[in-house]
Amino acid sequence: MAGTAAIYFMPLKEDDAGEMDKQLAKMREYCAGQGLNVVGEYKEEEAGSRQEFNRLMEDVRRRRVGTIVFWSLDRFSREGPRKAVAHLEKIDSCGVKFQSCTELYLSNFRSFGTLMIKLLETLERQIAVSISNRTIEGLEVAKKQGKQLGRPPLNEKNKTKIIEAHKAEGTELSIGKLAEKLKMPKSTVHKILKTLAK
Secondary structure, rough: OOOOOEEEEOOOOOOOHHHHHHHHHHHHHHHHOOOEEEEEEEEOOOOOOHHHHHHHHHHHHOOOOOOOEEHHHHOOOOOOHHHHHHHHHHHHHHOOOOEEOOOOOOOOOOHHHHHHHHHHHHHHHHHHHHHHHHHHHHHHHHHHHOOOOOOOOHHHHHHHHHHHHHHHHHOOOHHHHHHHHHHOOOOHHHHHHHHOOO
């Protein structure tokens, strides 16, 4: 259906109601500016939900809409690169257009081949951000659970042991030999002896 549009929106966990309303309003404005008549809004109730997405894809298959408008790729698919590409290829193969409001190159109004290059670049950035966010979330959870992050502090008993052994052996024993004798990592012995030299 040429001249018609469907708006798809999936919130992220950090979104508040105001942010969601603002993005939806901007997508409606975009459609109006392009002369597209919005015939449906597919809004997920929560992050990660795909109920409305599945309904949208069924309408795409039946060609009930001419263009799909979404805010950004990470609000269109959170299923990884292959799935995202597969969804966009499916839409394109059904003769339906798509357009990202914030990533204007994410559109099949031009050559789909040109789009794919830009799409892959975007997906790489999205994956990097996703990994970073999961790492930060994991560290925050670990902190709340009282877990020790990073290397544990050196046992005072072992620290004393290294210092006493060094004083007893003097400079005759290398750090490597001293570490071997104490059955400790060379890096640990070196670190302790370095503090003595200061």
